[in-house]
Amino acid sequence: MSAVAQITLSVVALGITFWVVRLVGLRRLRSKYALLWLVITVPLVPLAVFPAIVDEAGEFLGVNYPPALLFSLSSLLLLGIVIHYSWELSRLESRTRRLGEEIALLNARLDDAERADDGEDES
Amino acid sequence: MSAVAVIPAFNEEASLGGVLAEIAEIDGLVPVVVDDGSSDGTAGVARNAGVACVRLPFNLGVGGAVRTGLRWALDHDAGTVVIVDADGQHDPADVAALLAAIDAGADLAIGSRFAADAGDYAVGGTRRRAMRILNRLVRSTTGFAATDATSGFRAMSRPVVEYLAREYPVEYLADTVEVIVLVRRAGHEVIEVPVSMRERAGGVPSARRFRLVFNFLRLLVGIAGGVLVGRRDGGRS
Ligand SMILES: Nc1nc2c(ncn2[C@@H]2O[C@H](COP(=O)(O)OP(=O)(O)O)[C@@H](O)[C@H]2O)c(=O)[nH]1
Ligand SMILES: [Mg+2]
Secondary structure: OOHHHHHHHHHHHHHHHHHHHHHHHOOOOOHHHHHHHHHHHHHHHHHHHOOHHHHHHHHHHOOOOHHHHHHHHHHHHHHHHHHHHHHHHHHHHHHHHHHHHHHHHHHHHHHHHHHHHHHHHHO | OEEEEEEEEOOOHHHHHHHHHHHHOOOOEEEEEEEOOOOOOHHHHHHHOOOEEEEOOOOOHHHHHHHHHHHHHHHOOEEEEEEOOOOOOEOHHHHHHHHHHHHOOOOEEEEEOOOOOOOOOOOOHHHHHHHHHHHHHHHHHHOOOOOOOOOOOEEEEHHHHHHHHHHOOOOOOHHHHHHHHHHHHOOOOEEEEEOOEOOOOOOOOOOHHHHHHHHHHHHHHHHHHHHHOOOOOOOOO
8 A cells, every 4th residue: 555545544434434523513413323433433543554464464364365354354344334224224114103102192192181171061 | 499309210119019018208309100101000099198200102211201300390399309219228317317418509419238237238249349449430520429339219409400301311321420510510519418328129130240241331321422513501401
């Protein structure tokens, strides 16, 4: 990897890290999701500075094209995040449904209460 | 304006009745139970005791339940709020001391089981070490020498209730530790009051400590975010 590539990658990784943490501070991003992204961007910095880590890890694991290790690892991480999102989405969907039901039932109870009130007024 | 006791409760039918009976002894304290989506008879226990009960449609966690309770307190014109757990760990006998600290001018009074003159309370090794780290985290970010940063037994003044009803961080650990940081940074006065905590009166304690590392990292990110944007008024939610 050239020095320019190393520097660019480090700067981008650090930039994203700061941006994500800032979004948390601004309350635009929940800290649990921030953690998810930091797990990816933070290790990128040492990898960019010492690319030999990848080669050595590849050699250790017996992968003959070490960068493939990086690609498969990052696809796995992204896959994990996406699956996590569908899990969160399912939870959100069932919660919105519950909220809709709750409001409808509250409305019905309010109607009942108002009707009971009217009845009392007339008698 | 009165004092409101916010009591978050998640499946606490076994201990809630006793807690409510003890709270009823305290003059001028209006209790509200926040039923955090319990599947047992928690709401029924509150109703039978004639205590207001806010029922959440699903489980929001301790932080979410407390936040709901703070909003109820504001709706009911509370002057001060004290948070008391439904599992019987918090001794209502200490409520008076917490409220007195607020009356004396503090904005957030934290019941500490480890302060000098507090009762003895045993915690296991890992938990104890984690608590020390969290206390140190509070001290290094705010200068406030916390001895029990994770204690949920607290009283707060009206301005802090108003602030937290908007800004309460609902995540576990953030709901106790980050709250101290936020309240200090917003310029409010925080103090500790020694209390004696008891074993829970019934039911089961949460298994949350298994997720301690995740929760700790999440807390760090949250606090780092606040420091990075130099939040004073808490930003917006
Ligand atoms: N564990 C747990 N407690 C909740 C929840 N929502 C409200 N609570 C109440 O929050 C209080 C503190 O909970 P507890 O598990 O005893 O926490 P700990 O004392 O800090 O270990 C109790 O009164 C619970 O009933 C929740 O989702 N989980
Ligand atoms: Mg407890």
